[in-house]
Amino acid sequence: MKKYSFLFSYFKKAKILSLFFLMIISSVLTLLPPYLVSYILDEGVAKTSIETITYCSIFLGFVYICSFAVNYFISQNLTKTSSYFIADLKNDLFTKILKLPMEFFDKQQTGYIFERIKETESLNVFFSPVFLKFVTSIVSFVGALVLVCSIRWELSLILLLFLPIIYFFTNHSSIKIKKASKALLETTAQTSGKVQENIGGISAVKELKMENQRSSEISRQLKQVADKSVKRGKMMNIASEGIVGITNFASVLLIVFSGIFIIKGKMSLGNYWAVSQYALLIFAPIQLLASISIMVQPGIAALTRINELLKLKTEDEICGNRQVGKIDNIIFSDVSFGYSEKTVIDNFNMAISRNEKVALLGKNGSGKTTIAKLLLGFYKDYSGSIRINDIEIKNVSLLDLRNRVGIAAQNIVLFSGTLLDNIRFIAPQFDEHEIISALSKAGLDISEFAGGLQAVISENGKNLSGGQKQKIALARMIIKNPDVMIFDEATSNLDIETSNLVKQSIHTIFADKTCIIITHDPDMASLADTIIKI
Ligand SMILES: Nc1ncnc2c1ncn2[C@@H]1O[C@H](COP(=O)(O)OP(=O)(O)OP(=O)(O)O)[C@@H](O)[C@H]1O
Ligand SMILES: [Mg+2]
Known part of the structure; x- marks a missing residue:
């Protein structure tokens, strides 16, 4: 984690804190609707109280409006932060590269270097709404778990049982995906190097009538990129579908047990509705974590490569500081x-x-x-x-x-x-x-x-x-x-x-x-x- 600490220098503390605060408000707001609906069902519908239904529905509408406003504000801010963050990081990377010693440029093709700067763009994944939802879902998770516990603690145990299974499955998949992402980035960068070389040397390519030969070489490279991309795509699909399967199985168990509790009179229908909604909130962070850890692997791979570049020593860092004066x-x-x-x-x-x-x-x-x-x-x-x-x-x-x-x-x-x-x-x-x-x-x-x-x-x-x-x-x-x-x-x-x-x-x-x-x-x-x- 320490190796990514350079990222923090790109963000204003106050802004991050205020966004975090808003995310907590947003999570609390998502906990309210299931509770309100359950209350409307049990206290309004079951007891035929039109007044309860009306007031609670108005309140429910108000909660939804607030939730929309807070989430909109957060997403807008994230988009803005992401765009400027990437521009700043790209600029620092470009400046850093310009200051690297000649040996670096001797070894790399121009297009390869260009592609490595472009890799910063994959970092926008860290600002996607899914990532935001994950942060808010952790707060909702805790709240939902407490609420399910207060309804029927046995049900919360069933739900918790599935979390380690999902965790191990996700962890295993994401390690594989990260490796595949790194390999894909490297092949893409090499291919860009070759493309740039051919366009740069276009007059020689034409004069030597090498168009077809060069194009079949690039086509071979592009096929390698496509193969690696397919390999990564397959891993990503298996991972995300697997998670959905596991959580679906958990929902089946939940329905079975809830049904038994309702028949035995230990739970109301309204309670069941609330639990089924809270179950979604309990699974949400795990499902999101799974899709995020799959989705961010290309970003993490890019981050590792960017960090490698930023750690290289510039010419100024390895040269001395003595002034020679007029050369005699x-x-x-x-x-x-x-x-x-x-x-x-x-x-x-x-x-x-x-x-x-x-x-x-x-x-x-x-x-x-x-x-x-x-x-x-x-x-x-x-x-x-x-x-x-x-x-x-x-x-x-x-x-x-x-x-x-x-x-x-x-x-x-x-x-x-x-x-x-x-x-x-x-x-x-x-x-x-x-x-x-x-x-x-x-x-x-x-x-x-x-x-x-x-x-x-x-x-x-x-x-x-x-x-x-x-x-x-x-x-x-x-x-x-x-x-x-x-x-x-x-x-x-x-x-x-x-x-x-x-x-x-x-x-x-x-x-x-x-x-x-x-x-x-x-x-x-x-x-x-x-x-x-x-
Ligand atoms: N960036 C480089 N990376 C690796 N080898 C290099 C690089 N630049 C030059 N060389 C090699 O170093 C040797 C000397 O090159 P240099 O350019 O100094 O020759 P030169 O005496 O200036 O030749 P010319 O009269 O053709 O200009 C050559 O064999 C060349 O292939
Ligand atoms: Mg020379």
């Missing part, structure tokens, strides 16, 4: 690193001083981009040492580090929005003229875009050319203005004119910057003071 030197000593068991960088050494221009050369896959990622603090489990201003990078505050190291990346990421949005988030204080000037330093002529800075960029810059995207990446780095600029094949897609412009900039506008130039272009490498081969 970077030293890699005997650095080895691999994403998995396979070593990518083996005993790598590099020393860079302030304003130095260093070219990093090497074959495809030799680890150049990986070195840039290590310098940005994306991975911590390297061996050897990476020191910036003599501070081990693991101990540096990530905020400070990433403000001081910038990259024009090989794989540029653009967000859907305008051209201005894609640059402005780096430096909200910049006006449009400063942004246009940075773009032109990166060789990007704003008139190339219909709409200028307001030109719409679609997800991941799908509507831009490779060169245009590269220019935006360069402009972003110019605006970010870090101490260390990493150019990861930043000119590979540029036309000769723009490429020359960037090359010139290395010794003019970037003269007072430390530059790491990752390139396969000998011209670009020749601009560097030092060439390091990896």
Whole structure:
């Protein structure tokens, strides 16, 4: 239970208490009608008192109206609480995921992560009216049991006898259903990962004529989802029908015994009517518990998975908090690193001083981009040492580090929005003229875009050319203005004119910057003071 305690932080205590109070009122209100009807039958109908019938019926109507009003208010509040709770939890989960270390993203497909955030939606089951009814039914249960006892204690014993049977049956079923739910969630998340991958890579799917092959792979996955869903559905049906069967059997026994008591004159017909109604209230929590524990299993499975995610440590929690100050030197000593068991960088050494221009050369896959990622603090489990201003990078505050190291990346990421949005988030204080000037330093002529800075960029810059995207990446780095600029094949897609412009900039506008130039272009490498081969 302790592992779900994080949930309480999402609710206001006063609100929960007031809802709980209303639920108790609602339960008391459900106890009144059987008593009133029994009174009308015995004192009104049997004794032909029209007055008793009239007054008691008016009171009964009033009780029903109050009950409706209280229940309506509770349900409305629960719907509202549920919607905001899910939105808040989803937002926290999304924020948490964004702050997780790169290893998490390396291992998971985007669609899989997306689906895991979406799992929060299954938690709305905890706010369903059935759940509310269960809380109120516990109070009614106690009241009904006391009232049946006061009529004929033997009958309450018969009713109580069935409770452990129902409990064990429910418990057994819900364990199985929870397991099946977890398996279903995992398969669904994996399938979403695959679907997203195919839509994201649609141009490759089309060009390689893989539509049918990819679709049959997804169809296999979807079949697995359906199989697991059927398996869980079967378990849920057996469980809920079983409970109905057990309680029906109990009702039969109740009728038999009540009949005997009535014949022996130990009970009135009115009493029997009340007991039969209270029997429903006594069985209600058990029946509800059964259907709830079956119904909430998917929610509990989701909760367990959400809790697993929330417990993961964010980058900020595992990094240090030391401020590096303006970067004067970077030293890699005997650095080895691999994403998995396979070593990518083996005993790598590099020393860079302030304003130095260093070219990093090497074959495809030799680890150049990986070195840039290590310098940005994306991975911590390297061996050897990476020191910036003599501070081990693991101990540096990530905020400070990433403000001081910038990259024009090989794989540029653009967000859907305008051209201005894609640059402005780096430096909200910049006006449009400063942004246009940075773009032109990166060789990007704003008139190339219909709409200028307001030109719409679609997800991941799908509507831009490779060169245009590269220019935006360069402009972003110019605006970010870090101490260390990493150019990861930043000119590979540029036309000769723009490429020359960037090359010139290395010794003019970037003269007072430390530059790491990752390139396969000998011209670009020749601009560097030092060439390091990896
Ligand atoms: N996120 C990752 N997870 C697992 N392996 C990775 C990951 N990124 C890169 N690799 C592997 O690490 C090795 C080095 O990759 P890296 O991107 O650093 O090479 P590179 O020198 O930049 O190559 P290129 O010149 O092609 O850009 C490659 O073998 C690659 O397959
Ligand atoms: Mg690379």
